[in-house]
Amino acid sequence: MNTAKVIAEKISLEKIKPIRENLDLGFDLKDKEFQMNIAQSIKHNLEKKSFKISLLVSFSSTEHVFAEYLYDFYFKVENMLEFVSEKDGKTAFTGQLLGTLIGLSYSTLRGILYSRLAETNLNGIILPVVNPNELLNSKISE
Amino acid sequence: MKLSRRKANQEKSGLLEVNVIDQWLEQHGDPAIERLVKKNLAISNKIAQILTSKGMKASDLATLMHKQKSEVSKWLSGQHTFTTKTIVAIEAALDAEIICVEPIHKNIYFTVHSRIPSNDFTQDEVFEESISDGEYVSA
Numbered sequence: 001m002n003t004a005k006v007i008a009e010k011i012s013l014e015k016i017k018p019i020r021e022n023l024d025l026g027f028d029l030k031d032k033e034f035q036m037n038i039a040q041s042i043k044h045n046l047e048k049k050s051f052k053i054s055l056l057v058s059f060s061s062t063e064h065v066f067a068e069y070l071y072d073f074y075f076k077v078e079n080m081l082e083f084v085s086e087k088d089g090k091t092a093f094t095g096q097l098l099g100t101l102i103g104l105s106y107s108t109l110r111g112i113l114y115s116r117l118a119e120t121n122l123n124g125i126i127l128p129v130v131n132p133n134e135l136l137n138s139k140i141s142e
Numbered sequence: 143m144k145l146s147r148r149k150a151n152q153e154k155s156g157l158l159e160v161n162v163i164d165q166w167l168e169q170h171g172d173p174a175i176e177r178l179v180k181k182n183l184a185i186s187n188k189i190a191q192i193l194t195s196k197g198m199k200a201s202d203l204a205t206l207m208h209k210q211k212s213e214v215s216k217w218l219s220g221q222h223t224f225t226t227k228t229i230v231a232i233e234a235a236l237d238a239e240i241i242c243v244e245p246i247h248k249n250i251y252f253t254v255h256s257r258i259p260s261n262d263f264t265q266d267e268v269f270e271e272s273i274s275d276g277e278y279v280s281a
Contacts (some may be wrong), residue, residue: 099278
Protein backbone atom coordinates (compact mmCIF):
# COMPACT_ATOMS: atom_id res chain seq x y z
CA MET A 1 0.00 0.00 0.00
CA ASN A 2 1.29 3.44 -0.96
CA THR A 3 1.76 5.52 2.18
CA ALA A 4 3.09 8.72 0.56
CA LYS A 5 2.12 11.73 2.60
CA VAL A 6 0.11 14.61 1.21
CA ILE A 7 2.07 17.83 1.70
CA ALA A 8 -0.07 20.95 1.39
CA GLU A 9 2.84 23.12 0.21
CA LYS A 10 3.33 20.86 -2.80
CA ILE A 11 -0.25 21.31 -4.01
CA SER A 12 -1.41 24.37 -5.87
CA LEU A 13 -4.82 25.23 -7.25
CA GLU A 14 -3.94 26.73 -10.60
CA LYS A 15 -7.23 27.48 -12.25
CA ILE A 16 -10.98 27.40 -11.66
CA LYS A 17 -13.10 27.14 -14.76
CA PRO A 18 -16.90 27.42 -14.75
CA ILE A 19 -18.15 25.01 -17.40
CA ARG A 20 -21.90 25.16 -16.92
CA GLU A 21 -24.10 27.38 -14.80
CA ASN A 22 -27.83 26.87 -15.23
CA LEU A 23 -30.49 28.25 -12.92
CA ASP A 24 -34.20 28.30 -13.63
CA LEU A 25 -35.05 31.68 -12.13
CA GLY A 26 -38.77 31.23 -12.75
CA PHE A 27 -39.00 28.07 -10.67
CA ASP A 28 -41.06 28.64 -7.52
CA LEU A 29 -39.38 26.93 -4.57
CA LYS A 30 -41.95 27.97 -1.99
CA ASP A 31 -43.01 25.05 0.24
CA LYS A 32 -41.31 22.59 -2.10
CA GLU A 33 -38.80 19.98 -1.12
CA PHE A 34 -35.75 19.63 -3.26
CA GLN A 35 -32.59 17.59 -3.26
CA MET A 36 -28.98 18.28 -4.05
CA ASN A 37 -26.80 15.92 -6.03
CA ILE A 38 -23.02 16.02 -6.28
CA ALA A 39 -20.83 14.13 -8.71
CA GLN A 40 -17.20 14.34 -9.78
CA SER A 41 -14.69 13.28 -12.34
CA ILE A 42 -10.94 13.21 -11.79
CA LYS A 43 -8.45 13.32 -14.61
CA HIS A 44 -4.69 13.65 -14.57
CA ASN A 45 -1.66 14.48 -16.65
CA LEU A 46 1.47 12.75 -15.39
CA GLU A 47 3.81 14.79 -17.54
CA LYS A 48 2.44 18.10 -16.28
CA LYS A 49 1.94 16.73 -12.75
CA SER A 50 -1.57 18.08 -12.83
CA PHE A 51 -5.13 17.05 -12.05
CA LYS A 52 -8.43 18.25 -13.38
CA ILE A 53 -11.27 17.80 -10.92
CA SER A 54 -14.74 18.40 -12.31
CA LEU A 55 -17.52 18.90 -9.80
CA LEU A 56 -21.17 18.86 -10.74
CA VAL A 57 -23.76 20.10 -8.27
CA SER A 58 -27.40 20.02 -9.18
CA PHE A 59 -30.58 20.92 -7.36
CA SER A 60 -33.75 19.12 -8.33
CA SER A 61 -37.34 18.83 -7.23
CA THR A 62 -39.70 16.01 -8.07
CA GLU A 63 -40.55 17.98 -11.20
CA HIS A 64 -37.19 18.81 -12.72
CA VAL A 65 -33.57 19.88 -12.27
CA PHE A 66 -33.83 23.61 -11.65
CA ALA A 67 -30.17 24.44 -11.02
CA GLU A 68 -26.94 22.89 -12.21
CA TYR A 69 -23.35 24.00 -11.75
CA LEU A 70 -20.31 22.34 -13.29
CA TYR A 71 -16.85 23.63 -12.40
CA ASP A 72 -13.36 22.41 -13.27
CA PHE A 73 -10.52 22.79 -10.77
CA TYR A 74 -6.96 22.44 -12.05
CA PHE A 75 -4.30 21.42 -9.56
CA LYS A 76 -0.59 20.91 -9.77
CA VAL A 77 0.98 18.42 -7.38
CA GLU A 78 4.76 18.64 -7.29
CA ASN A 79 5.23 15.17 -5.80
CA MET A 80 2.44 13.58 -7.86
CA LEU A 81 4.57 10.60 -8.88
CA GLU A 82 4.93 9.48 -5.26
CA PHE A 83 1.18 8.67 -5.21
CA VAL A 84 0.99 6.68 -8.43
CA SER A 85 0.19 3.00 -8.62
CA GLU A 86 -1.51 0.70 -11.10
CA LYS A 87 -4.95 -0.83 -10.72
CA ASP A 88 -6.67 -2.99 -13.35
CA GLY A 89 -4.16 -1.76 -15.92
CA LYS A 90 -5.03 1.87 -15.22
CA THR A 91 -3.06 4.63 -13.52
CA ALA A 92 -4.29 4.96 -9.96
CA PHE A 93 -3.54 7.42 -7.17
CA THR A 94 -3.87 7.06 -3.43
CA GLY A 95 -7.27 7.81 -1.95
CA GLN A 96 -5.47 10.19 0.37
CA LEU A 97 -4.34 12.43 -2.48
CA LEU A 98 -7.56 12.25 -4.49
CA GLY A 99 -9.66 12.75 -1.35
CA THR A 100 -7.60 15.84 -0.48
CA LEU A 101 -7.99 17.31 -3.97
CA ILE A 102 -11.72 16.55 -4.03
CA GLY A 103 -12.09 18.10 -0.58
CA LEU A 104 -10.24 21.24 -1.65
CA SER A 105 -12.33 21.56 -4.81
CA TYR A 106 -15.60 20.95 -3.02
CA SER A 107 -14.85 23.49 -0.26
CA THR A 108 -13.90 26.05 -2.88
CA LEU A 109 -17.10 25.33 -4.80
CA ARG A 110 -19.08 25.80 -1.58
CA GLY A 111 -17.78 29.36 -1.35
CA ILE A 112 -18.34 30.04 -5.03
CA LEU A 113 -21.93 28.81 -4.98
CA TYR A 114 -22.72 30.62 -1.75
CA SER A 115 -21.77 33.81 -3.50
CA ARG A 116 -23.34 32.93 -6.89
CA LEU A 117 -26.68 32.00 -5.32
CA ALA A 118 -26.87 35.05 -3.05
CA GLU A 119 -29.13 37.00 -5.38
CA THR A 120 -31.35 34.07 -6.34
CA ASN A 121 -34.19 32.17 -4.72
CA LEU A 122 -31.56 29.67 -3.50
CA ASN A 123 -30.05 32.47 -1.42
CA GLY A 124 -28.23 31.26 1.71
CA ILE A 125 -27.71 27.66 0.58
CA ILE A 126 -24.46 26.22 1.91
CA LEU A 127 -23.23 22.94 0.45
CA PRO A 128 -23.13 20.36 3.25
CA VAL A 129 -19.91 18.89 4.60
CA VAL A 130 -19.48 15.47 3.01
CA ASN A 131 -17.07 12.58 3.37
CA PRO A 132 -14.53 12.76 0.51
CA ASN A 133 -14.90 8.98 0.08
CA GLU A 134 -18.57 9.45 -0.82
CA LEU A 135 -17.54 12.04 -3.38
CA LEU A 136 -14.90 9.70 -4.78
CA ASN A 137 -17.61 7.10 -5.35
CA SER A 138 -20.11 9.37 -7.12
CA LYS A 139 -18.83 9.90 -10.64
CA ILE A 140 -20.17 12.12 -13.38
CA SER A 141 -21.63 9.89 -16.08
CA GLU A 142 -20.02 10.61 -19.42
CA MET B 143 -39.59 88.64 31.30
CA LYS B 144 -39.01 92.29 30.65
CA LEU B 145 -35.57 93.47 29.65
CA SER B 146 -34.39 97.04 29.61
CA ARG B 147 -33.54 98.35 26.14
CA ARG B 148 -29.89 98.83 27.16
CA LYS B 149 -29.54 95.29 28.42
CA ALA B 150 -31.26 93.90 25.36
CA ASN B 151 -28.90 95.85 23.11
CA GLN B 152 -25.90 94.62 25.09
CA GLU B 153 -26.99 91.01 24.70
CA LYS B 154 -27.69 91.55 21.03
CA SER B 155 -24.26 93.02 20.43
CA GLY B 156 -22.67 90.16 22.41
CA LEU B 157 -24.48 87.63 20.20
CA LEU B 158 -23.42 89.52 17.12
CA GLU B 159 -19.80 89.56 18.30
CA VAL B 160 -19.80 85.78 18.89
CA ASN B 161 -21.25 85.21 15.43
CA VAL B 162 -18.61 87.44 13.87
CA ILE B 163 -15.82 85.57 15.66
CA ASP B 164 -17.31 82.20 14.66
CA GLN B 165 -17.55 83.32 11.06
CA TRP B 166 -14.01 84.66 11.07
CA LEU B 167 -12.70 81.39 12.58
CA GLU B 168 -14.58 79.37 10.00
CA GLN B 169 -12.94 81.32 7.21
CA HIS B 170 -9.46 81.97 8.58
CA GLY B 171 -9.03 79.45 11.42
CA ASP B 172 -5.99 77.21 11.33
CA PRO B 173 -6.91 73.55 12.04
CA ALA B 174 -3.40 72.94 13.41
CA ILE B 175 -3.84 75.69 16.01
CA GLU B 176 -7.24 74.30 16.92
CA ARG B 177 -5.63 70.92 17.54
CA LEU B 178 -2.82 72.53 19.55
CA VAL B 179 -5.30 74.28 21.84
CA LYS B 180 -7.23 71.04 22.34
CA LYS B 181 -4.05 69.08 23.14
CA ASN B 182 -2.83 71.75 25.57
CA LEU B 183 -6.16 71.67 27.37
CA ALA B 184 -6.11 67.87 27.46
CA ILE B 185 -2.58 67.89 28.96
CA SER B 186 -3.61 70.48 31.58
CA ASN B 187 -6.63 68.40 32.49
CA LYS B 188 -4.49 65.28 32.77
CA ILE B 189 -2.02 67.02 35.10
CA ALA B 190 -4.94 68.28 37.21
CA GLN B 191 -6.37 64.73 37.36
CA ILE B 192 -3.02 63.27 38.45
CA LEU B 193 -2.67 65.93 41.16
CA THR B 194 -6.20 65.15 42.42
CA SER B 195 -5.60 61.40 42.38
CA LYS B 196 -2.41 61.91 44.43
CA GLY B 197 -4.09 64.37 46.83
CA MET B 198 -1.74 67.15 45.74
CA LYS B 199 -2.22 70.80 44.96
CA ALA B 200 -0.68 73.00 42.28
CA SER B 201 1.59 74.51 44.93
CA ASP B 202 2.92 71.03 45.78
CA LEU B 203 3.89 70.52 42.15
CA ALA B 204 5.56 73.93 42.07
CA THR B 205 7.59 72.99 45.17
CA LEU B 206 8.52 69.61 43.70
CA MET B 207 9.73 71.19 40.48
CA HIS B 208 11.29 74.28 42.04
CA LYS B 209 8.99 76.52 40.02
CA GLN B 210 6.93 79.58 40.80
CA LYS B 211 3.34 78.81 41.77
CA SER B 212 2.17 81.25 39.07
CA GLU B 213 3.93 79.18 36.39
CA VAL B 214 2.21 75.97 37.49
CA SER B 215 -1.10 77.84 37.58
CA LYS B 216 -0.52 78.88 34.00
CA TRP B 217 0.16 75.23 33.05
CA LEU B 218 -3.09 74.18 34.65
CA SER B 219 -5.08 76.96 32.97
CA GLY B 220 -4.60 75.32 29.56
CA GLN B 221 -3.09 78.45 28.08
CA HIS B 222 0.46 77.14 28.06
CA THR B 223 2.00 75.42 25.07
CA PHE B 224 3.90 72.53 26.61
CA THR B 225 7.22 71.34 25.28
CA THR B 226 8.04 67.64 25.46
CA LYS B 227 10.81 68.55 27.91
CA THR B 228 8.31 70.17 30.30
CA ILE B 229 5.86 67.29 30.00
CA VAL B 230 8.57 64.74 30.76
CA ALA B 231 9.78 66.84 33.72
CA ILE B 232 6.23 66.92 35.13
CA GLU B 233 5.88 63.18 34.53
CA ALA B 234 9.12 62.56 36.43
CA ALA B 235 8.06 64.83 39.30
CA LEU B 236 4.63 63.21 39.61
CA ASP B 237 5.84 59.71 38.74
CA ALA B 238 2.94 59.32 36.32
CA GLU B 239 2.34 59.16 32.58
CA ILE B 240 0.81 62.27 31.01
CA ILE B 241 1.22 61.29 27.37
CA CYS B 242 1.14 57.66 26.27
CA VAL B 243 2.79 56.90 22.99
CA GLU B 244 1.16 53.95 21.26
CA PRO B 245 3.31 50.82 21.19
CA ILE B 246 4.79 49.66 17.88
CA HIS B 247 3.12 46.48 16.62
CA LYS B 248 5.32 43.95 14.97
CA ASN B 249 3.61 42.20 12.10
CA ILE B 250 4.54 38.71 11.03
CA TYR B 251 3.86 37.97 7.40
CA PHE B 252 3.99 34.79 5.43
CA THR B 253 4.53 34.69 1.73
CA VAL B 254 2.47 32.78 -0.79
CA HIS B 255 4.04 32.26 -4.17
CA SER B 256 1.54 32.46 -6.97
CA ARG B 257 2.07 31.18 -10.46
CA ILE B 258 0.45 32.13 -13.71
CA PRO B 259 -1.02 28.95 -15.16
CA SER B 260 0.19 28.02 -18.57
CA ASN B 261 -2.56 27.60 -21.13
CA ASP B 262 -1.59 24.18 -22.43
CA PHE B 263 -2.13 22.12 -19.30
CA THR B 264 -5.79 23.07 -18.92
CA GLN B 265 -6.67 21.67 -22.34
CA ASP B 266 -9.06 18.76 -21.96
CA GLU B 267 -7.34 16.37 -24.37
CA VAL B 268 -4.16 16.08 -22.31
CA PHE B 269 -5.94 14.63 -19.29
CA GLU B 270 -6.55 10.94 -18.61
CA GLU B 271 -9.08 9.50 -16.23
CA SER B 272 -7.78 8.93 -12.70
CA ILE B 273 -8.89 6.16 -10.36
CA SER B 274 -8.38 5.75 -6.64
CA ASP B 275 -6.50 2.75 -5.23
CA GLY B 276 -7.86 3.17 -1.72
CA GLU B 277 -9.94 5.22 0.65
CA TYR B 278 -9.32 8.68 1.99
CA VAL B 279 -8.60 8.67 5.73
CA SER B 280 -9.20 11.99 7.45
CA ALA B 281 -6.41 13.25 9.72
